[in-house]
Amino acid sequence: MTTATAPLIGRTRARGVETLSLDAPATRNALSSALVGALAGALADCAEDSGVRAVVLTHTGGTFCAGADLRDPPHPDAFVGLLRRIVALPKPVVARVTGHVRAGGLGLLAACDVTAAATASTFAFTEVRIGVAPAVISLPLLPRTDPRAVARYYLTGERFDAPEAARIGLLTAAGDDVDAVLAPVLEGLRRSAPQALAETKRLLTARVLEAFDRDAADLTALSARLFSTAEAREGMTAFLERRDPAWAL
Template structure:
């Protein structure tokens, strides 16, 4: 079962991706529930900030290949994270793959434990990181991003910080996030909302300009013969036909 756990302490709402049996893959139900939970946060005056975290050993494995969300729903979720009038802080203690990196990029602040690993695995199943490029391209280092998106290589937290996917990393992610959350609790809510608007303006420009085209591209790629072969190979735990 997909689900989103909820907890609240001193103005911070913690939302936990809680579908460890699918490695917190973004299924249609999970995307709907996370969208609803974030929308609640946007209208709750008791929420100063949101922490997005996970259960299990994986923050998010990307799109659920057995029950994927509609591309439009994924765009809506990512934009909601960017537009939310409360800061969204990612707390990562596990692995992040593909679409999960888009979720990470949409957050305002991201911290991870040093055991976490990351990979843009889209090219290895015959698709491209189309929709997740909306929050990703305005925020990440383009040269480093090119290598990782084109090869699908796995990389560590130090590289994720250098790339711009993470704000910070440490052995104890909660110790790293302690001063961050304390700072957010000391900030005026209106000031946080207006400051976030300034910081996310370029990201939202990308959504306004490119979301429709990238949604169409994602749909075409996921329904293509290479993608069918790549996803079948992934589910069957074998190399796809194009591997040399």
């Protein structure tokens, strides 16, 4: 007798808005190969479904996404494909965050068209603290955010809050009630013509897709190389063992 595997992506629909929920709270919605594949498949369904006007990407549990699953990380090519699918989807993708976001999860936010988070949410590019770099997520992130602020947070791995995330361009807006923040956005999308939305999104994402076309191969190779180094192995082992890595001063 086999046990059914719980779905990793929850799906609901209301008035043309499809809500996709990262639903692996036991791993803080870490980006495993299975979760990345399931989300990519759900987005592909939305792209083909004429009944979907827009997509909301949200989560269960207190963390939107903890970054890569260090026990079952996705192949860099698969993660690049997921980020590009969000950017190129012919329908707006809206991120709804009521928890914390780390590392690769910030790439998901950067790929979305509109992003909103609760004021209590926190954010951090933690890659440098485990011996790697925020390589692949730079594809959607660097064209959309303040370069000076991103330099600080990339290099230090320090945590920042939702108002700061909005200031630097990672978020569209932050507020105590994220659903109230998003209500006029979703209403506006429901009143917009599907073809007009698709073409307008194409205008808005042209520069981001240029970054994918130009840099994806090099950044994917960089990510794969860094994850195979001794420094990364020490950093990931230290993280899993809840201790400081050998290089910490």
